[in-house]
Amino acid sequence: ETGVTQTPRHLVMGMTNKKSLKCEQHLGHNAMYWYKQSAKKPLELMFVYSLEERVENNSVPSRFSPECPNSSHLFLHLHTLQPEDSALYLCASSQGRDRGADEQFFGPGTRLTVL
Amino acid sequence: GQNIDQPTEMTATEGAIVQINCTYQTSGFNGLFWYQQHAGEAPTFLSYNVLDGLEEKGRFSSFLSRSKGYSYLLLKELQMKDSASYLCAVLDSNYQLIWGAGTKLIIKP
Numbered sequence: 001e002t003g004v005t006q007t008p009r010h011l012v013m014g015m016t017n018k019k020s021l022k023c024e025q026h027l028g029h030n031a032m033y034w035y036k037q038s039a040k041k042p043l044e045l046m047f048v049y050s051l052e053e054r055v056e057n058n059s060v061p062s063r064f065s066p067e068c069p070n071s072s073h074l075f076l077h078l079h080t081l082q083p084e085d086s087a088l089y090l091c092a093s094s095q096g097r098d099r100g101a102d103e104q105f106f107g108p109g110t111r112l113t114v115l
Numbered sequence: 116g117q118n119i120d121q122p123t124e125m126t127a128t129e130g131a132i133v134q135i136n137c138t139y140q141t142s143g144f145n146g147l148f149w150y151q152q153h154a155g156e157a158p159t160f161l162s163y164n165v166l167d168g169l170e171e172k173g174r175f176s177s178f179l180s181r182s183k184g185y186s187y188l189l190l191k192e193l194q195m196k197d198s199a200s201y202l203c204a205v206l207d208s209n210y211q212l213i214w215g216a217g218t219k220l221i222i223k224p
């Protein structure tokens with residue numbers, strides 16, 4: 001495996017379900033990101049981890065809970081989501097140098113549908 | 116507030132040249148990125164500008180004017196595979212990346 005991988009690629013869940021999204025990077029990077037991408041809207045940064053420490057949380061509802069057990073893995077735990085949370089969830093990683101002025105490598109995303 | 120503006124959609128002809136503009140109003144500036152995103156795929160890095168001027172990379176070039184809060188991405192010798200969305204993003208004074216909504220580029224034969 002190379003680059004950034006995400007599983008599952010597609011997820012349909014009810015509002016009372018609990019599910020988790022997984023991201024893994026094979027690039028030796030130190031920073032990892034969760035983004036939400038809705039149609040015709042800008043990418044929304046949700047969480048940033050640097051060296052396994054959460055450095056940013058952009059006012060994301062508590063029904064989204066990130067976890068970074070090590071520098072290669074990132075999870076997004078989902079609980080009691082709303083239909084408006086349906087979107088493409090993208091994971092990205094970067095070397096973490098230059099305070100963000102380095103390119104980010106994205107995974108293919110998880111297409112989430114909340115019924 | 117912080118704002119990134121780019122056209123929603125553009126159409127161009129195979130073999131031609133197209134310029135995708137991006138204007139920004141952000142709290143500070145630490146660089147501007149362009150990413151390409153094909154439908155159903157991950158965004159991929161195209162360019163990063165932090166100083167004024169033109170950066171050329173093969174068929175793609177990116178221009179920045181910090182005084183005008185303006186950038187453009189220039190694509191030459193367009194190919195059908197260039198059909199994609201092009202995302203502009205600015206790194207603000209807090210080193211937070213602010214994204215535009217993207218420009219969908221449609222290439223016609």
